[in-house]
Amino acid sequence: xxxxxxxxxxxxxxxxxxxxxxxxxxxxxxxxxxxxxxxxxxxxxxxxxxxxxxxxxxxxxxxxxxxxxxxxxxxxxxxxxxxxxxxxxxxxxxxxxxxxxxxxxxxxxxxxxxxxxxxxxxxxxxxxxxxxxxxxxxxxxxxxxxxxxxxxxxxxxxxxxxxxxxxxxxxxxxxxxxxxxxxxxxxxxxxxxxxxxxxxxxxxxxxxxxxxxxxxxxxxxxxxxxxxxxxxxxxxxxxxxxxxxxxxxxxxxxxxxxxxxxxxxxxxxxxxxxxxxxxxxxxxxxxxxxxxxxxxxxxxxxxxxxxxxxxxxxxxxxxxxxxxxxxxxxxxxxxxxxxxxxxxxxxxxx
Ligand code: 5AD
Ligand code: FES
Numbered sequence: 001x002x003x004x005x006x007x008x009x010x011x012x013x014x015x016x017x018x019x020x021x022x023x024x025x026x027x028x029x030x031x032x033x034x035x036x037x038x039x040x041x042x043x044x045x046x047x048x049x050x051x052x053x054x055x056x057x058x059x060x061x062x063x064x065x066x067x068x069x070x071x072x073x074x075x076x077x078x079x080x081x082x083x084x085x086x087x088x089x090x091x092x093x094x095x096x097x098x099x100x101x102x103x104x105x106x107x108x109x110x111x112x113x114x115x116x117x118x119x120x121x122x123x124x125x126x127x128x129x130x131x132x133x134x135x136x137x138x139x140x141x142x143x144x145x146x147x148x149x150x151x152x153x154x155x156x157x158x159x160x161x162x163x164x165x166x167x168x169x170x171x172x173x174x175x176x177x178x179x180x181x182x183x184x185x186x187x188x189x190x191x192x193x194x195x196x197x198x199x200x201x202x203x204x205x206x207x208x209x210x211x212x213x214x215x216x217x218x219x220x221x222x223x224x225x226x227x228x229x230x231x232x233x234x235x236x237x238x239x240x241x242x243x244x245x246x247x248x249x250x251x252x253x254x255x256x257x258x259x260x261x262x263x264x265x266x267x268x269x270x271x272x273x274x275x276x277x278x279x280x281x282x283x284x285x286x287x288x289x290x291x292x293x294x295x296x297x298x299x300x301x302x303x304x305x306x307x308x309x310x311x312x313x314x315x316x317x318x319x320x321x322x323x324x325x326x327x328x329x330x331x332x333x334x335x336x337x338x339x340x341x342x343x344x345x346x347x348x349x350x
Contacts, residue, residue, distance in 0.1 A: 001030040008260045009037045013220065019213045022257070023250075031253055038259035038288030045264055046290050050334045051341025052325070053135065053268070054100035054296035054318070056091045057305040058083040062108025064139070065174045066162075068204060070235035070306045071108050077237045081301045082112060085121050091318075092125055095296045096132070098322045099338040103129070104158065104293065106137040113138075115145055119152040126153025133340040137197075140181060143188045150192050157189045158197035160228055163204065163211055164218035171206045186222060195343050197226030197266075202254055203246020204232040212254065220261055225343040226291075227258050227265050230272030233308035248277050252287040259288030264346050266291050275312050281325075282332050291341065292329070294321040 004022050008014050014022065026034075059082045060071045071078050083091075092103050103125060107113075125134055136149055137158035146157070161182050163169050169179035189196045200215045201207075219227060231246030251273055258267060268291040269284030277283065281292060295302060295313055302314040313321050326336050 001026060002033055005030065005034050005037060005260075008257065009041070012261055012263060014261075016213055016217065019216055019257070020209060023209050023212055023253070026253060028249075031249065031256070034253065034256040034260075035287045038256035039286060041259055041263050042288050042290050045344055045346070048334045049290070049337045049339070049341075050285060050329050051102070051266065051291045051339060052100055052322075052336050053102040053104050053291060053293040053341070054091070054095035054098075055104045055106055055293045056083070056088055056095075057106050057295070057297040057301070058088055059107035059110040059113065059138075060301075060305050061110040061112060063111060064109050064177065066177070067172055067174075067239045068201070068232060068235070068308075070238060070308055072238060075235075075237045078306070079304050081304050082110070083298070083301070085117070085124070087298065088121055089124065089128070091296045091298065092129060092132075094318055096129060098319055099336075100296065101131060101338060101340045102133040102135055102156075103296070104135040104137055106158070109139040115148055119148055122149055122152040122154050131340070133342065135197075140185050143192070146185075146189055146192055146194070150194060154194070156195040156197065156226070158199075158226065158228060159185055159189065160197070160199040160201075161186060161215070161218060162200055163207065164200075164214040165211045168206060168208075168211050172204060183218075183222075186224070190222070190224075195225040196222075197228055198222055198224040199226075199228030201232040201246065201272075202229055202251045203244070205240050205243045207232075216254075216257060216261060219258065223262065225264075225266060227262065227267050228270060229254055229258070229267075230270035231276050233272055233275060233310070235306065235308045245276050248273075248280065248283070252283055255284055255287040255289050264344055266341065266343060268293050271295075271312060272308065275308070275310055282328055285329065285334060286332060292325055292336070294318065294325055
C-alpha cells in the first residue's frame, strides 16, 4: 500500500483500480503513512496556518426534500426561522471583531429570499467589509442568478455534489433533483470565476467504495478550490433515521487522499467530523485539512439548523467557539490566522 501512497503523492493521481485498492485495503499503519504525507503537503503550501470561515446559517426553510437532511421540506418537526438583512449584518460585525475575514452565507433553498434581496445583502457586506471574502452556499440556482450574486461581490460558492454516481444520487434524493444538474451548477460556478467548493458525505446510506472512488475522480476532474467532506450522521426525523453514521477512519483517509490529489485544496475539518468524535476536527487537520468553519449564527437559532442529530457548538456564543478552536488548534501545533484564506495555486508556492 505504501507504494500506492507514494505514487499518489508524486503524481497527485491514482486510477480507479488503485484508488479502490487503497480504500478497501488500508491498515492503520497505511493510514498514518498517508496522513504524514498529506500533512506535509498542506504544510508546504499553507504552512501552519489554519483558516477560519464564519458560518451564518441564515434560513432553515428548504423547498427540497433530501432524504438525509434534517431541514428537509417534509420534516414538520423542524422549527423554521429566517434571518433578516440586519440580523445577517450583525453576525458579520460580530465575526469581524472576532477576526473572521470570510463570511459564509448558508441556507436551505428558500424562495423567500428573492434575487433582489440576496443581491442587496451581498452588496452591503461587500461594501462594509472590503477585506473579507464572501462565500455563498444556498443550493442550486441558474447561471444568471449565480452571475448576479458574483457581480454583487460574492467570491466563493459551496455546493457539495453529495455523490458523483447517478444511481446513488437517486437513492439519496427525491426525483426532482438530479446528479446532472448538480454537476452542471458546479461547472457554471467555475466558469463564472467563483472559487468553488464541492464535496460529499462519507458513509451515506447505500454508498459503496466504488461510489467513493467516483467521487474522488469527479473531484480530480472538476478541480474545485475547496472540498467539504464529513461523515453522514442520521437525523431522527428523516427517512434515514435508522442508518449508521459514517466512520471516522474512512473520513480521515479520504481527507488525506484528497489532500494528495488536489494539493492546494482548502479542506475543512467539518463540524460533522467534530460531532462523531470529540477530537474529530483536530484529527481532520492532522490528516490534511486546513480550514475550520465555526458558527456565527445567533445562538437563538442554532439548534434549529439541525442537519443531523447531536450537532456540536449549538449552545455556544461565536466568541466561545472561536477561543475553543484557537486552543484546540494551538495544541496540535497549528494556528488560526486572521486572513481571507484564499486558494493558493501550486505554481505560486513552489
Ligand atoms: N449528515 C451529515 N451531513 C449532512 N448534510 C446534510 N445532511 C447531513 C447529514 N444527515 C451535509 C450535506 C450538505 C451540507 C450542507 O451538509 O452534504 O451539502
Ligand atoms: Fe464550539 Fe469548541 S468549537 S465549543
